[in-house]
Amino acid sequence: MAGRSTGLPTQKQVIELLDGEFVRAGYEIDDVVIDSRPRPPRITVIADGDKPLDLDTVAALSRSASALLDDLIAGDDAYVLEVTSPGVDRPLTAEKHFRRAHARLVDAELADGTTVTARLGIVSDDAVDLVVRERNDWTVRRIPLADIVKAVVQVEFSPPKPRELELAGAAGTEAEA
Template identity: 40%
Template sequence: MRSPDPEQLADQLRGVLEPVVTDAGLEIDAVEVRTAGRRHAVKLVVDLPEGSTATGFDLDDIARLSRTAAAELDPHEHLIEGSYTLEVTSPGVDRPLTRPQHWRRNFLRLAQITLAGGESVEARIGQADDDRVQVAVPGRKQPELREIAYRDVTHAQVQVEFKPAPKAETALLGADRPDADDDSETSANEENR
């Protein structure tokens, strides 16, 4: 019996692993399968669910989930022909922003955004809903507030910064409002209902 292609296999494995990841208080961000002959590498990327009040998870959490996920995969070895390795990890800073919750989690972070027309914009992430995100684009004198629809984004990724965000940008995005964080939490909680 031949294994399905990597994308089909990833979808099947997502279904198998979803309950154990959810039981661990996390959610699946991605399941990736790479094959080399009869060997497979399964990468399970997990993150906190949107709306979670937790501030993060540590290596012990990842190790426990890795053992539980491996035990869950054992009875389903018929899905993976040949041997495999399982890697359980959290998303790194290099994870592309592909879903609305990725944008919401990175409120006030700097991102490099490539738009469908080829324009590339470096901007600070503001409030995000299910269809678009507000960003502050640095300007010579003042930052400019823009709204970008996700459908117009071909690639976006958070940038590493070594200094605090400019106050003009964070103020433009509403970070100085007492309810700034509550807005994103409210929309996340409403989405989860």
């Protein structure tokens, strides 16, 4: 993308401009939100990857994104740039979302109308293992992703049990509870 423009770029322009930089860092741009109402306007870049965004990575991506955007946006046009992750309230809609949320607790609504709170296990062959508590024991249920109407990661305030993590295929990744 060559030359400076006047005003704010479009969502498409921002994605095209920043995509290569984010991919090199191991992340993909999930969304770009441009809000021109506040002064200065805000450009929010929502990125996700197989490893969670940490503060150092956010800072590095913010610096490189800002430098690229500064070259695109006319010098006198101020803006606020925010690089962030999707957050836990984003519904899991694609296989990569389920894979990235491995070993996290989710509330899922299934196509048959039932709901389940479960720990996400291994994702493969368009299905996911859900570790659920049934009759005072942990059980693994293999559910096709197409049968999950909605799934949202839950915030946890205590660590999961070792057996639950083991069944999710994540033994040793969390502190033993």
